[in-house]
Amino acid sequence: xxxxxxxxxxxxxxxxxxxxxxxxxxxxxxxxxxxxxxxxxxxxxxxxxxxxxxxxxxxxxxxxxxxxxxxxxxxxxxxxxxxxxxxxxxxxxxxxxxx
Ligand SMILES: [Zn+2]
Numbered sequence: 001x002x003x004x005x006x007x008x009x010x011x012x013x014x015x016x017x018x019x020x021x022x023x024x025x026x027x028x029x030x031x032x033x034x035x036x037x038x039x040x041x042x043x044x045x046x047x048x049x050x051x052x053x054x055x056x057x058x059x060x061x062x063x064x065x066x067x068x069x070x071x072x073x074x075x076x077x078x079x080x081x082x083x084x085x086x087x088x089x090x091x092x093x094x095x096x097x098x099x
Contacts, residue, residue: 002044006031010048061094064090064091066082066083066085067085068083069085
């Protein structure tokens with residue numbers, strides 16, 4: 001629904017999962033130039049940011065931290081790479097209730 005150029009701009013700016021006011025402004029200006037409704041573009045932007053944040057959370061929710069030193073354990077690690085603590089005692093990086 002948007003031009004390739006605008007889509008590309010949105011992808012580039014939104015990719016870090018954060019959309020600053022400045023970035024939003026840049027996208028709005030581009031949208032207006034193309035004769036689009038900025039509100040419509042905003043909805044699209046919000047959905048994109050939401051998507052990326054959800055993806056980041058789902059990745060983070062699979063990670064665990066060492067119960068001894070707090071190091072983030074790699075998936076599949078059975079002991080902490082920093083202190084050797086048994087990974088079975090590790091706790092989730094983010095609690096399920098935060099999701
Ligand atoms: Zn550790």
